Amino acid sequence: MSISASKSTTTIAVAQIRSTADPVHNLEISRKVVRKAAEQGAKAIFLPEASDFINQSFPDSRKLSLPLFKHYYTLGLQETAKELGVSISVGIHEGPDDEKEERFWNSHVIIGGDGAIRACYRKLHLYDVELTKPPNEDGTIPPPQRTGESDRILPGQKVVPPIEIEGLGKVGLEICYDIRFPELSMILTRLGATTLLFPSAFMVKTGRDHWATLCRSQAIQSQSYVIASAQYGAHNPKRTSWGESIAFDPWGRQLGRLRSVDDTPPGADEGVEKVYEEEGEFFLVEIDQQVVKDTRGQIPLGVQRRTDIYGVVGENI
Numbered sequence: 001m002s003i004s005a006s007k008s009t010t011t012i013a014v015a016q017i018r019s020t021a022d023p024v025h026n027l028e029i030s031r032k033v034v035r036k037a038a039e040q041g042a043k044a045i046f047l048p049e050a051s052d053f054i055n056q057s058f059p060d061s062r063k064l065s066l067p068l069f070k071h072y073y074t075l076g077l078q079e080t081a082k083e084l085g086v087s088i089s090v091g092i093h094e095g096p097d098d099e100k101e102e103r104f105w106n107s108h109v110i111i112g113g114d115g116a117i118r119a120c121y122r123k124l125h126l127y128d129v130e131l132t133k134p135p136n137e138d139g140t141i142p143p144p145q146r147t148g149e150s151d152r153i154l155p156g157q158k159v160v161p162p163i164e165i166e167g168l169g170k171v172g173l174e175i176c177y178d179i180r181f182p183e184l185s186m187i188l189t190r191l192g193a194t195t196l197l198f199p200s201a202f203m204v205k206t207g208r209d210h211w212a213t214l215c216r217s218q219a220i221q222s223q224s225y226v227i228a229s230a231q232y233g234a235h236n237p238k239r240t241s242w243g244e245s246i247a248f249d250p251w252g253r254q255l256g257r258l259r260s261v262d263d264t265p266p267g268a269d270e271g272v273e274k275v276y277e278e279e280g281e282f283f284l285v286e287i288d289q290q291v292v293k294d295t296r297g298q299i300p301l302g303v304q305r306r307t308d309i310y311g312v313v314g315e316n317i
C-alpha cells in the first residue's frame with residue numbers, strides 16, 4: 001500500500017488593510033499582501049469589504065464604482081491572481097452600466113487562480129442604523145451616529161450558491177452586516193458551503209461589543225469555517241473601522257486574529273496623514289475538510305432540524 005504524500009489541508013491567508021479614498025494606493029497595498037501571502041504558501045487570499053476604496057464623497061464613489069469588466073481595482077487584482085495562480089476573495093464597489101443610477105452595489109467577488117471572476121455576490125442586508133452615544137460631561141445627550149448604507153448602496157437581490165475554490169471546498173459569500181442575519185449562513189450551509197466568508201468593515205462600537213462573538217457563533221452554528229477579513233483603522237477624519245480580522249474552525253476554535261483599534265497604543269493610529277504608511281497584514285490558516293466532517297459527524301445538526309415544525313429557511317431559493 002502506498003502512502004500518499006499529498007497534503008490534506010489547504011493554506012489560506014486572512015488579510016487586513018486600511019483602504020483610503022485612492023484605489024491606486026489600495027491596489028498597491030492589496031497586491032503587496034497577496035504577493036507576500038502567496039510567497040508564504042497561501043493558495044487563496046481573503047481581503048476585506050470595500051478594499052477598492054473607503055471614501056467620504058458620494059459622487060466620487062459612484063464614479064469609481066464601475067461594472068467589473070472596467071473596474072480598475074478588480075482588474076488589477078485579477079492580473080495578480082493569474083500571475084501567482086492564487087484565488088482571491090475581496091469586497092469592492094460595483095456600479096450598474098446605467099449612469100443615471102446614482103447608487104451602486106457593495107459586492108464580494110471571487111477571483112480564480114486563472115484571473116477570471118468566479119462569482120459576484122451583492123450585499124443583501126444594508127447597514128441602516130442609528131447608534132446612540134454616551135452622554136456628554138455636561139449631561140447633554142449627543143445626537144446618535146447614523147449610517148444609512150442604503151442612501152448610496154443598491155440592495156442585492158439574490159443569494160449566490162456556494163462555489164468551489166480549489167483545495168478549499170465550497171465557500172459561501174456574505175458581507176459584513178450580513179453576519180447579523182444567520183438565515184443567510186444557514187441557507188449557504190444547506191446549499192453545501194463548508195466555509196463562510198465575511199469580508200467586513202465593522203464600526204468601532206459594534207466591533208468592540210459584537211464582532212468576534214458573531215464570527216465565532218456563526219462557525220459553531222453552521223459547523224463551517226468562518227473567514228472574516230476586516231478593514232482596520234482611520235480611513236479619513238470621519239471613518240474608522242474596528243479591524244480584528246479573525247478566523248474560526250467549524251468547532252469554534254480561533255485560528256488567528258489581527259489587531260483591533262483597541263489593541264493599538266493610543267496615539268499610534270491617530271490622524272489620516274499616517275494612512276499611506278500602512279502596508280497591510282495577514283495571517284495564515286490551514287483549512288481541513290476533515291474538521292468539517294468530524295464536527296458535523298459528532299453533532300449532527302444537519303439531520304436534526306425540526307423542519308416538520310418550522311419549515312426550511314430559504315426553501316424557495
Ligand SMILES: O=C(O)CNC(=O)[C@H](CS)NC(=O)CCC(=O)C(=O)O
Binds near residue numbers: 207
Ligand atoms: O461601502 C463602504 O465604503 C464600506 N462599507 C461599510 O463600512 C459597511 C456599510 S456602512 N459597514 C458595515 O456594514 C458595518 C456593520 C457593523 O458595523 C455592524 O453590523 O455593527
